[in-house]
Amino acid sequence: MTPKAFYELQPNGPKISIGGVSPLGGEYDEYLQGYDVPRSQTGSEARFRSTAIEVPPESPFEPSNNGNRRAKASHSWWWAEIASVVSSIAAMVALVVVLALFDGRALSQWNFFLQPNTIISILAMVSKASMLLAVSACLSQLKWTHFHDQPRPLSHLQILDSASRGPLGSLFLMGSLRFGSVLAFLFAVVTIASVAIDPTAQQILDFPSRIAELETVTSKLGVAKQYASRAFNNKYPEADAANCSGPGLTKPHLDFYIEYFNGDTLLLQSGLLNAIFGSISEPSYSCPPPATSCSWPEFSTLGVCRSFRNLTDIAKPGCNYTSSDNDPPFRNLTCTYDYTGRNRSEFLVDMEWHLTARPGRDGKMQATPVDYTWYRSPPPTEMLQSNWYLCEQTHRGAGIDSGKLSPGSVVSELLTPLRNRTVPADTREGGTLYDENFITYHANSSGHEYITGSYQFSRLYEFLKPALDNRFGLFDNASHVESGGSLGELLPLGYYMNLTDHAAMTGHIADGISAQMRSKSPGDNNNLTMLDGSAFRAETYIHVRWPWFILALVEVVAATLLVASTIFITRGQPLLKSSVMALLLHGLDGWEEEGKAGSLETEKDLEERSRAMTGRLCEDDNGWLRFAKTV
Known part of the structure; x- marks a missing residue:
């Protein structure tokens, strides 16, 4: 059907010709005289007093009822934006919950098939997309409010519409409108800042390494509470002793050093020689996989200490x-x-x-002293003294890191003999050769007691004495150094003893004996005590860097407040948002030829013309909105 045309005519106007369909359906073509059809009056003068209004046929409402229709529509059209804001907040809350739950946890405890950064990206993306949906709708609505409040250049319509489409348009809005529309400006800031949400979300999680205790693994460390030597054990080996038996010779009367009949003796002797050269064995310990480091609480152990003095001057x-x-x-x-x-x-x-x-x-x-001037008085002589003694060694912070044992800080205390007991010799097979004396030592500061035999220390001395014995000679004014005792022929240490740092060497010997007392197989203590400790391994864990989360949180809070402000400010106004039909139906009024567009115009041409066209969104007498020209 052909649309109906209604006009409100004023008297005393020029003659005009109107054609169309009458309300009754009859066609007419006539001249009307004496009626005035004024142009639209806008701005500060008045609303439109008259304008041509086209109403679709069989419309269920009258033009004068448009205001009520818009009010009802506004009551329902914000639900999509409210749901978007709620979704954005929900995604952000879920993100906070996930971050809080797994902050500080081992990465191995994350059993979900998606990696943590993927979950963070998904939640951040959902929150951002939901937020921008509401922001875009609000910016679209604000372009109508922008012209409803006061006259504006029509170019603002394009600027606000572009800002609703993304960060680039929002950037142009901030540079063009500045604070012409404060709310739209803030929305543009939120839109532009949203670009940084994705990269900052990737910075929220960090995956450093730390040392974590293994609850199911226990470390062990050798501690000497008693010392029973494996090498010098006062036992006679059955096979070797049998070979020495004969008429007039019985096992209890063997006249050989027992160290030559024990398979563990060479291991101890080689360990002591290595200590002389500065290579000290380690106490027995266990730091089983998957542990990469272990530690032990403070403990005390029997050990050997030494004192060293230079007595040359006295x-x-x-x-x-x-x-x-x-x-x-x-x-x-x-x-x-x-x-x-x-x-x-x-x-x-x-x-x-x-x-x-x-x-x-x-x-x-x-034997005359032709070249020797010292034969009646001693030559210049350096006199050094070293004493070895049993002591209690208290270790703090002992541990293993990267496979290397660290003794921690060590405090030593001289032990005091407390009591002794003698065990008679046992002449049965595998028995002892001689009576053996066991001494109990006492540490005054800790009150601990330690038990050891005296036999093994006498054998240690018998081995070290020839190893450290040294002779120095002059032959035709040429120096000659040799080792003393039978060991000197096998392992000459003369020149080494003449050139080495004796203070360091004597300390190495004490440390070597202590290590042998705190170890077994390899080691020399049959009564070794193993101390329990803690085991650790390096693990990757989840660390939340909360400052990187601030941007996403501020964006959601700011968007929520701005959406709520938009809903409040635009209440009672027509809710048109990004409707294309609204731009078509609420066209321009008051511009004649300058309001028309040619067929070959560009976007730049339209933008330049719209800058000079100032208008305002107004209602006519029937309540229809038009972009009316203002002077």
């Missing part, structure tokens, strides 16, 4: 010179060194100088 020699012209002649100088403050338990040090006879000019053996 040592005073008492010398005795002897000589003989017998064949061969000899000249000997023997000096005994004493020093102030010597304990009665400390031995005096004897040193001997022997002047060997050699052939003279007449071919006879002579």
Whole structure:
């Protein structure tokens, strides 16, 4: 059907010709005289008094009822935006819950098939998309409010519409409108800032490593509460002892050092020699996989300590010179060194100088000091003293890291003999050769007691004495150093002893013996105690960097407040949002030829023309909205 045309005519106007369909359905074509059809009056003058209004045929409402229809529509059309805001908030709450639950947890406890960063990205994306949906709708609605409040250049319509479509349009809005519309400006800020949500969300989670305790794994460390030597155990081996038995020789009367009949002896001796050279064995310990490090609480153990002093300045020699012209002649100088403050338990040090006879000019053996000026008085002598003694060693912070045992800080205390007991010799097969004396030592500060036999220490001394014995000679003014005792022929340590740092070496010996006392197989303590400790491993865990979460949180809060403000401000106004039909139906009024667009115009041409066209969204007398020209 052809649309109906209704006009409100005023008298005293020019003649006009109107054609169309009458309300009764009859066609007419006539001239009307004496009626005035004024142009639209807008701005500060008045609303439209008259305008042509087209009403669809059989419309269920009258033009004058448009206001009521819009009011009812506004009551329902915000539900989509409210649901979007609620979805954005829900996604953000879910994100906070996930982050709070797994902050500080091991990554191995994450059993979901999606990785944590993927979950964070999904929740951030849902929150952002829901938020921008509501923001876009509000910006679209604000372009109508922008022209409803006061006259504006029509170019603002394009700026606001572009801002509702994404960050680039919002950036143009901030540069063009500035604070012409505060609410739209804030929405543009939120839209632009939303670009940074995705990259910042990827920075929320960090996956560092830490040391975590293994509850199902226990570490072990050797501690000497008692010391029963495996190498020097006062037992006679059955096979070797049997070979030495015969008429007049029985097992209890074997006259051999027991160390030569024990398979563990060489292991201990090689460990002591390595200690002399600075290579010290470690106590027994266990730090089983998957542990990568272990630690033990503070503990005390039996050990060997040493004291070291340089007595050169206080040592005073008492010398005795002897000589003989017998064949061969000899000249000997023997000096005994004493020093102030010597304990009665400390031995005096004897040193001997022997002047060997050699052939003279007449071919006879002579022992005259031709080249030696010291034979009647001792040459310059450096006197060093080292004492080894049993002590209690208290360790704090002992642990294993990267497979290396660290003793932690060690505090030592001299032990005091408390009591002893003697175990009679057992002459049965596998029994002891001699009576054995066991001594109980006491630590005054801790009150701990330690038990050890005296036999193994005498054997340790018997091994170390020839190893450390040293002789120095001069042959034709050339120095000659050799080791003393039978061990010197097998392992000459003379030059090493002459050149080494004796303070460090004696300390290494004490540490080597202590390590042997705190170890077993390899090691030398049959009565070793294993101390329980904690085991750890490096694990990757989830660390939430909450500052990176602030942007997403602020965006959601700001968008929620702005949407609520838009709903409040636009209440009672027509809710058109991004409707294309609204732009078609609520067209321009008051512009004649300048309001028309040509067929070859560009977007730039339209933008330049719209800047000079100032209008306002107004209602006519029947309540229909038009973009009316203002002066």
